[in-house]
Amino acid sequence: MAEPPWQEQVRLRLTERNVKQNAFASIIEQYRRLAQQTKLLKERNASLLKAVGSVRTNPSSSTVYIPGTASGEDNPVRAAYMASLESQISSLRDELASVYKTQGQNAQRLLAMNETLREKEEISRIDSENLRKTREEIERLRRKVDQHNELMTEKDRTAQVLHDEINTLQLELGQIEERNQILTKDNAKLLQRWLDDKQLQANKMNEAMDFYEDMRSRHQAVVNWRGEDEPPESGSGAVSGNGVRSGEGTQATMTDGQRSQPETGLDQSPNG
DSSP: OOOOHHHHHHHHHHHHHHHHHHHTHHHHHHHHHHHHHHHHHHHHHHHHHHHHHHHHHOTTOTTOOOTTOGGGGGOHHHHHHHHHHHHHHHHHHHHHHHHHHHHHHHHHHHHHHHHHHHHHHHHHHHHHHHHHHHHHHHHHHHHHHHHHHHHHHHHHHHHHHHHHHHHHHHHHHHHHHHHHHHHHHHHHHHHHHHHHHHHHHHHHHHHHHHHHHHHHHHHHHHHHHHHHHSOOOSSSOOBOTTSOBTTGGGSOOEETTEEOOOGGGGGSOTTO
16 A cells, blocks of 8 residues: 655655765764874874983983984884884774775665665656546546536526426416316306206196196096086087087087186197
């Protein structure tokens, strides 16, 4: 898993700081050794000065150094000086070997740091490429989000229009249902009135039929009664099978002192 960018940046800065601090470590070490060597030389010089001072205070000593003589090798000043030079040579050789060793170590460290730098540059290049691709992907996703937002806005407008149309249609449907209820009530009233009117007409027809039957039965009774009471007369006209002369149906007859209706008038319809 890749580290976050800020952690990688902090790590790189710490590495650079360590490199800068360690770049002068070898110089500091050399100065430290030089200081030690200087201190040693000062001590040796002090011992030499003491030896010279002791020679000067005792001029009768046989160890006085005379230039050009072979006995100079036994001079303590010369011996101290030669020992000091040999010690300096040995120190310088050790220091030179240490310097060569440090130089080799620094060369190895330089190679390792160059390799690390190359790896870091490669990682940085890969990270830069990934960052570029990520930015392109983010930009593409932003465009896609904008398109989705526009689409959702259009859908919201369409949904609002449909909602308004649904509300309008619901209002129209409510008005239509209200009109249907009114028409249903009106139709029921008209149907009831029509039924009432037909019932009234049927009642009237029933009454007319009852009246007709009653009058017919009365007329039949009168005819039967007259046929029993009146004897047949010859020469007065033809007599029907019911005992009524021809032409009698068109004349008014009296029944119990009242004039009866002509027979032809009883054939009217029940409506008059």
